[in-house]
Amino acid sequence: MNGRTVLTFAAAACVFVAGCCCNLGDLGELLSQSGDEEPSEDTPGVDLGVAVYPEKTPASGATKYAWRDRRLEPPVYRAGYALGADEQRDVDAAHRELAQRLKYQDAGDGAFRWVPPPGCDASMQCIFESLVERSKPDVDPLAARFKARIQEAKLGPLDAVELLASFVQTIPYEIPKDRPFGLMPPALVASAKKGDCDSKALLLHMLLDAIGIDSVLLNSNAHRHAMLGVAVPAQGEKIRYQGRAYAFVETTAKNAPVGWISKELLKPNDWVVVPVRIRSPEKAPKNEAATGKAGDGPKPKSTKKR
Structure with a gap:
């Protein structure tokens, strides 16, 4: 889903319209590249192994x-990820319990309260x-x-972001229509x-945080889209936030x-920063989304690109 357009505030309830969350598809033609189909099993490349949890x-x-x-060199990579069935159910249940606490209601036609x-x-x-x-x-x-590969290959910050971003970009785009908040x-x-723009951006945000790369979620209501901003030296479009330049991803x-x-x-350029903190469950204070009470610390501010 996302971006989301705020329609109104009434009785402390927010009403949102879920956007199409622009699927830009394969940029092969736009970027004049070819031969970027998924590698076959016989294509030589780097195997990152299989990550499992629990x-x-x-x-x-x-x-x-x-x-x-x-x-990147080499250009082909492989990885596997296995999440236990019980853990998948627990993650799903936590998502739906969060929606219940925040009185989530599907308003139809992509809107929710x-x-x-x-x-x-x-x-x-907070969500x-x-x-x-x-x-x-x-x-x-x-x-x-990914961190082990980055260290082994001695990748710099920009190449490390490229490796992680290309992994997330290969995840097929799909709007989670039956999930709370469209996430x-x-x-x-x-x-x-599978996932849509903000769901995939959150995954990339977490992977980057794990390797020590600063990133922020970017949101546009006008375009109903979400991207990620990454604080690495890169060419192209950037957005400024708290004195740092974040390249669009x-x-x-x-x-x-x-x-x-x-x-x-x-067109229009209404992109704003949504700073999403990443904390371990055992170390995180009980925050507002979990308890309905205000969390500790100052309220983050969002800024538009200048």
Whole structure:
């Protein structure tokens, strides 16, 4: 889903219209590239191995990934991810319990209502943070596979972002129409191998955080779309937030390089930053989305690109 357009505030309830969450598809033609189809089993490349959670989950049932990024050498990579069936159900149940606490209601035709608790604004930051907090133990083993490769290959920050972004870009685009808030928890995006713009952006945000790369969620109501902003030196379009420049990263288009954004998505340019904190469940304070009470610390501010 996302971006989301706020229609009205009434009786403390927010009404949103779920956008199409632009699927830009394969940028092969736009970027004058070819031969970027999914590598075959015989194509030489780097195998990152299979990440599993919990630890005893059989790797035999892992979701398999194979992708190509011609900006890297070697260009072909493989990975697997297995999330235990009980854990998948628990992640799903936590998502639906969150929706119940926030009085989520499907309003039909892609719209929904919810009641933001104190300390949570219409950017849905607290919802995003609750989803990544619950998915962190699940995603950490996958992030560890990428971190090991980055260290082994001595990749710089930009190449590390390219590797992770190209992985997430290869996940097929699909709007989660039957899920609360039009979102899939990041762990389920990786295990089901599907997701829309903000769901995939949250997964990439978590992977980047695990390797120490600063990133922020970017949202546009006008275009009903979400992307990620990454604080690495890159060519292309950027957005400024708290004194730092964040390069746009498109997660719904294969082959999209760091810093690329469709010119159509800059007319109008209403992109804002939604800073999503990532905390381990055991270390995180009980936040507003979990308890309905205001969390600790200052309320984050969103800024538009200047």
